[in-house]
Amino acid sequence: xxxxxxxxxxxxxxxxxxxxxxxxxxxxxxxxxxxxxxxxxxxxxxxxxxxxxxxxxxxxxxxxxxxxxxxxxxxxxxxxxxxxxxxxxxxxxxxxxxxxxxxxxxxxxxxxxxxxxxxxxxxxxxxxxxxxxxxxxxxxxxxxxxxxxxxxxxxxxxxxxxxxxxxxxxxxxxxxxxxxxxxxxxxxxxxxxxxxxxxxxxxxxxxxxxxxxxxxxxxxxxxxxxxxxxxxxxxxxxxxxxxxxxxxxxxxxxxxxxxxxxxxxxxxxxxxxxxxxxxxxxxxxxxxxxxxxxxxxxxxxxxxxxxxxxxxxxxxxxxxxxxxxxx
Amino acid sequence: xxxxxxxxxxxxxxxxxxxxxxxxxxxxxxxxxxxxxxxxxxxxxxxxxxxxxxxxxxxxxxxxxxxxxxxxxxxxxxxxxxxxxxxxxxxxxxxxxxxxxxxxxxxxxxxxxxxxxxxxxxxxxxxxxxxxxxxxxxxxxxxxxxxxxxxxxxxxxxxxxxxxxxxxxxxxxxxxxxxxxxxxxxxxxxxxxxxxxxxxxxxxxxxxxxxxxxxxxxxxxxxxxxxxxxxxxxxxxxxxxxxxxxxxxxxxxxxxxxxxxxxxxxxxxxxxxxxxxxxxxxxxxxxxxxxxxxxxxxxxxxxxxxxxxxxxxxxxxxxxxxxxxxxxxxxxxxxxxxxxxxxxxxxxxxxxxxxxxxxxxxxxxxxxxxxxxxxxxxxxxxxxxxxxxxxxxxxxxxxxxxxxxxxxxxxxxxxxxxxxxxxxxxxxxxxxxxxxxxxxxxxxxxxxxxxxxxxxxxxxxxxxxxxxxxx
Numbered sequence: 001x002x003x004x005x006x007x008x009x010x011x012x013x014x015x016x017x018x019x020x021x022x023x024x025x026x027x028x029x030x031x032x033x034x035x036x037x038x039x040x041x042x043x044x045x046x047x048x049x050x051x052x053x054x055x056x057x058x059x060x061x062x063x064x065x066x067x068x069x070x071x072x073x074x075x076x077x078x079x080x081x082x083x084x085x086x087x088x089x090x091x092x093x094x095x096x097x098x099x100x101x102x103x104x105x106x107x108x109x110x111x112x113x114x115x116x117x118x119x120x121x122x123x124x125x126x127x128x129x130x131x132x133x134x135x136x137x138x139x140x141x142x143x144x145x146x147x148x149x150x151x152x153x154x155x156x157x158x159x160x161x162x163x164x165x166x167x168x169x170x171x172x173x174x175x176x177x178x179x180x181x182x183x184x185x186x187x188x189x190x191x192x193x194x195x196x197x198x199x200x201x202x203x204x205x206x207x208x209x210x211x212x213x214x215x216x217x218x219x220x221x222x223x224x225x226x227x228x229x230x231x232x233x234x235x236x237x238x239x240x241x242x243x244x245x246x247x248x249x250x251x252x253x254x255x256x257x258x259x260x261x262x263x264x265x266x267x268x269x270x271x272x273x274x275x276x277x278x279x280x281x282x283x284x285x286x287x288x289x290x291x292x293x294x295x296x297x298x299x300x301x302x303x304x305x306x307x308x309x310x311x312x313x314x315x316x317x318x319x320x321x322x323x324x325x326x327x
Numbered sequence: 328x329x330x331x332x333x334x335x336x337x338x339x340x341x342x343x344x345x346x347x348x349x350x351x352x353x354x355x356x357x358x359x360x361x362x363x364x365x366x367x368x369x370x371x372x373x374x375x376x377x378x379x380x381x382x383x384x385x386x387x388x389x390x391x392x393x394x395x396x397x398x399x400x401x402x403x404x405x406x407x408x409x410x411x412x413x414x415x416x417x418x419x420x421x422x423x424x425x426x427x428x429x430x431x432x433x434x435x436x437x438x439x440x441x442x443x444x445x446x447x448x449x450x451x452x453x454x455x456x457x458x459x460x461x462x463x464x465x466x467x468x469x470x471x472x473x474x475x476x477x478x479x480x481x482x483x484x485x486x487x488x489x490x491x492x493x494x495x496x497x498x499x500x501x502x503x504x505x506x507x508x509x510x511x512x513x514x515x516x517x518x519x520x521x522x523x524x525x526x527x528x529x530x531x532x533x534x535x536x537x538x539x540x541x542x543x544x545x546x547x548x549x550x551x552x553x554x555x556x557x558x559x560x561x562x563x564x565x566x567x568x569x570x571x572x573x574x575x576x577x578x579x580x581x582x583x584x585x586x587x588x589x590x591x592x593x594x595x596x597x598x599x600x601x602x603x604x605x606x607x608x609x610x611x612x613x614x615x616x617x618x619x620x621x622x623x624x625x626x627x628x629x630x631x632x633x634x635x636x637x638x639x640x641x642x643x644x645x646x647x648x649x650x651x652x653x654x655x656x657x658x659x660x661x662x663x664x665x666x667x668x669x670x671x672x673x674x675x676x677x678x679x680x681x682x683x684x685x686x687x688x689x690x691x692x693x694x695x696x697x698x699x700x701x702x703x704x705x706x707x708x709x710x711x712x713x714x715x716x717x718x719x720x721x722x723x724x725x726x727x728x729x730x731x732x733x734x735x736x737x738x739x740x741x742x743x744x745x746x747x748x749x750x751x752x753x754x755x756x757x758x759x760x761x762x763x764x765x766x767x768x769x770x771x772x773x774x775x776x777x778x779x780x781x782x783x784x785x786x787x788x789x790x791x792x793x794x795x796x797x798x
Contacts, residue, residue, distance in 0.1 A: 006585060008761040011769040012517025018773030022779055146447065148332050150369035157333040173536070173786050 001288040030177075030213075034166040037180075040217075040303075042169050043162045045073065045096055048151040051144045055092040058112045064323055065113070067103045068094040068120025073249055075117075075301035077310045084314045085323060091115075096138065099125055099133040101231070104246075106141050108235035114244045116317070116324045123261050127225065127268050129218055225268065229276050236280055245322050248277060251309060252284035255275055257298025282320070287312035328369040330523070330578040331531050331787060338366065339582065346586055348639050352508040356478055357584070363487035367451070374449045377414060384410040384483045389466040389480075400467050407463035411456040419453065423653030441788035451491030453650055457617055459484055462498040464621055479505040483546065484699045489701040492575045494593040494613035501588075508509045509587030518764075521772065522581025527787075528779040529574030536786040538567035538742050539738050546708050549732075550654040551717045554725030557580045558701075561722065563741045565701045566748050572611070593757070597702075601693045603667040606700060614650070618643050635670065641665035656706045656715055663703040691740065694793035 038201050043049070058063045064081060071094075078090035093103050100119050109114045124130070148154075156295045220228060236246045250270050253261060261269070284290065290312045291292050293305045301309055317323050368375050381744040385407050391401035416424075425441050462483070465471035474480040483501045511519060542790050545552050545560025552560060556644045576593035583590045584723035593613050600606035607615045623643040629636040641662070648661015702719060721727070730738055755763055764772075 006589065006761055007512070007515040007518035008765040009514050010517060010764065010767075010772060012513060012772075015769045015772035015776065016517065016520070018770055019776035019780070022774060022777035026777065027784070146371070148328070148374060150328050150332075154332050154334040155335070157337065161333070168784055174782065175784065243553055307721045318529075 008075070015130055019130075031165060031167050034172075034180075039169070041163050041166050041281050043159060044169070046158070047140070047143060048094065048147065048155040050095065050140070051151065052094055052155055053091040053149050054060070054144060056089065056117065057093065057107065058110060061131045063088045063115045064090045065091060065107065065115050065117045066092045066094045066120075067100045067117055069098055069100070069106070069122065069125070069283075070094075070096040071122060071251065072118075072120040072298055073305070075309045076313065080307060080310045084311065085318065088277055088323065094120065095137065095140065098137040099130055100137075102134060102137040102141055104232070104235050111242065113175060113239070114242050114324065116245040116322055117248060118317075119246060119248045121248045121266050121273065123269065125271065126228070127220055127265050129220060129224075156315065200240075206302035219264065231257055232277070236277070243324065245324055246280050247317070247322055248273070248281045249313065250281070250283045251287070251294075252290075252295075252302070253298055254295045255298040257295070260298075282313075282322075286316050288315060306317060330575065330582070331527055333391065334369070335474070336692035338362070338369075339381050339585075342397050343585065346540050353478070355508070356482055356505060356553045359487075359496045360478065360482045362487060363482070363485040363490060363647070366489060370450050371447070374447075377418075377449055378455065381411060381414065382457050382481050383457060385484070386474075386477060386480055388463050388662050390757070392463070392466050393473035396553075397469065397774040404463055404467040407460060411460050415452060415456045416448055418446055420653045421559075436720045441580065451773055454493050454495055455484055455490060456689075457614075457650075457741065458495050461495070461617060461621065465498060474498065474502050476505070482654065486588070488586075488588075489576075489590055492572070492579070494576055494579065495617055496590060496613070504563070504588055511585055511587040515584050518761075519581045519584030519586075521764075521776065522577050522584065523777050524776055524783075526574045526577030526579075526581060527783055529570040529577065531783045531787040532779075533744065533748070534570035534574060536547050537740060538563045538570070541733055541741055541788075544732050546710065546714070548710055548714055549579055552721055553727040553729055553731050554721055555728060555738070557705075557718050557722040559730070559741050561701050561704055561708070562745050565598070565697075566741075566745055568704065569594070569748070590692050596756050598697055598749045599693065599752040599756040600696050600700075602690050602696055603664065603671050603699075606696060607664075607668070613684070618647050618650075622646055633672075633676070637669045640668045640672070644668065651707070656709060659712075659715070660703050660706040662697075663706065664788065667699060667703075683775060693753070 002003050056188055063083075064078075066076060066078065072097060073092070073094045076092075078096075081090050093107075094102075104117070104119060107117060125133070166172070241245050249272075252258075270283060274283060287309070290305075290308055293301070293308060296302050328338060333749070342362050344357070345362070348355070350358070364378070365374055365423075366380060388403040388407040388410075392400040395403070422443070422445075425443070428500030429439050429441055440665055460469070462474075462480075466473050474483070477760070479502050480498075482505060483496070483498055484498075486501070489496060542564040545556050546564070573594040580590045580592070591613055593611060595609040595612065597606055598608035600609050623639055626639045626642060628633055628639060642665075644661045645658055646661070648657045648659070651657045651660070702722065706712075706715045709718055733741075781797055787794045
């Protein structure tokens with residue numbers, strides 16, 4: 001006989017009542033304080049949620065498919081797109097810190113995917129090797145093959161909680177909470193590296209080092225660049241061959257990030273890329289009403305600018321008739 | 328379904344509601360069994376077929392052994408062994424065997440082309456096959472009568488709290504509990520919920536949030552770690568793997584207790600162990616007792632002289648290593664522990680007892696035990712043999728001392744948690760959690776519970792799977 005676990009005698013009813021009351025007071029007070037500081041509930045990206053959106057794209061239920069990384073996650077509001085373009089649904093496949101290429105390639109291969117695929121253009125992703133982000137994204141897509149049956153329920157419940165309460169936001173770890181309580185907002189954002197939340201409206205200082213350009217990946221050589229363009233062209237043709245559309249969207253950058261981009265890619269900038277895909281690009285110069293938008297860290301949009309950026313994007317898509325009609 | 332998921336709490340709410348309904352015990356048991364299948368099917372429904380297969384084979388094997396004369400029982404045992412080990416062998420070791428076969432032929436100068444079997448490892452297969460095997464072996468040995476109720480037996484194999492990652496429960500401990508209606512007393516319900524919170528805190532906060540990022544970074548394979556990186560990363564993993572696995576066991580014991588069932592302890596402050604036999608009496612107790620009873624003792628144990636005892640110890644630990652995974656790294660991990668146990672036994676022959684009487688000596692041997700256990704974790708954690716060798720190499724013969732991959736803040740965090748976890752284990756070393764809890768005033772439980780749940784809510788947005796699910 002193995003020694004079995006036995007219960008000690010404790011006044012559990014009182015202990016649980018005290019615990020529940022303390023928890024209720026602390027969580028309630030924190031929720032109120034965070035909301036007063038301008039924070040709103042936010043949905044955290046997850047494998048299961050991504051898979052759900054990927055299935056939406058597969059079943060032809062989504063008309064607009066977002067492919068990109070944290071920049072798209074923070075700058076574009078899918079719900080607003082759905083409101084502004086009637087009978088449109090959005091599959092948000094943007095993943096924080098991941099490469100768009102494996103996702104685009106996956107969509108191109110899938111014959112059931114039809115719609116307008118909006119691909120976030122970021123020079124670091126397009127003009128550098130970034131083997132690690134490509135590998136991460138490929139692994140992420142592969143893991144979708146064997147999702148637990150219960151993932152749908154889990155996502156729905158989690159989604160509900162995250163849409164109701166700020167305190168369950170993914171970025172709100174104990175360390176960030178302490179920094180927030182100490183008033184060190186910039187450190188909170190710098191630590192978070194996740195811009196999928198509707199975070200506060202505070203700005204970064206002008207010289208804030210951009211998180212997107214900290215690593216030391218090499219630039220693509222001329223030949224590799226041509227190969228990448230050919231790959232992109234093949235994926236675009238595959239999707240457009242099924243009456244879909246692919247649009248590379250450049251939302252721009254500011255401050256130190258832009259300066260670094262100009263320094264790193266003096267020849268292969270947005271203009272060069274646009275020349276390769278004239279019918280498939282949408283630049284920030286074509287988005288009306290966003291002239292005053294400054295990306296606080298140079299790359300990622302401030303939550304308060306999301307509406308403005310999304311509206312401008314939707315207007316440009318409609319004006320250029322780039323939205324594919326629902327099947 | 329995993330304990331650290333919201334869907335589990337919905338599921339558990341329904342289970343509790345049905346379990347405490349006025350239905351007859353037989354129906355409530357049947358409901359528990361069905362819920363257990365739902366719990367398992369939440370990963371991949373077809374894999375439930377394997378559970379049914381294992382259940383039916385051992386049910387019939389045991390019934391057969393019960394009916395026939397003792398000298399013919401081997402037929403039933405062989406049926407159980409072949410089926411269960413065959414199942415385990417195919418699903419867990421199929422790829423490993425194929426890979427090594429190809430390498431072996433290549434080593435001999437030949438060429439063998441075998442397609443990658445691409446076999447999915449069914450979650451928890453190592454646990455439930457070992458559990459059913461123990462039942463068949465006990466019936467074969469005459470230590471246990473075959474279960475008279477198929478429902479009780481099926482529930483023993485499938486009981487959801489411990490189905491996928493243990494503790495590995497013996498039939499003699501579990502099946503008698505099914506005989507009478509189980510309802511938790513208020514004390515059991517309270518303690519069960521408390522254990523569930525403690526287990527989740529260990530898993531979500533300590534293992535996943537505090538320890539895992541550093542361990543993952545050091546073992547990412549991007550760089551060969553320095554001496555300091557290697558030790559800090561390995562300490563982080565030592566605490567991570569303990570809190571992950573002990574956290575699961577604590578949740579399992581708590582959930583079972585809420586349903587009125589008692590499960591055996593699986594961990595008893597292992598990092599406070601003094602010596603390796605002590606460590607294995609405290610770490611994954613249900614597996615080490617399984618290996619002792621069904622491998623070590625069956626191989627002769629310590630009955631055939633010192634040399635044979637050493638061989639048996641090594642064999643048992645190598646098998647224990649292989650049980651964890653189809654990789655040579657796990658075998659080496661088991662081999663290291665086998666070596667430690669052999670060395671300790673040899674030392675004991677030199678009157679070890681005299682060496683560990685003073686507090687300082689016990690502290691010294693405790694530290695040596697912990698450091699050597701950590702060194703063995705390198706092989707358990709590393710993705711490849713080369714990575715394990717490189718990491719262990721820089722931890723033993725450092726070429727570069729300082730911190731490179733790990734920041735000072737993170738190193739400080741790891742060391743603080745390490746000292747806290749080990750410190751608590753040393754203090755509680757000779758007691759049980761229940762005995763310690765009995766001395767704590769009720770309001771402390773209330774405050775601790777709110778702090779733990781608050782922290783779980785803050786950091787628990789990742790719902791990572793438990794490490795031992797892969798075994």
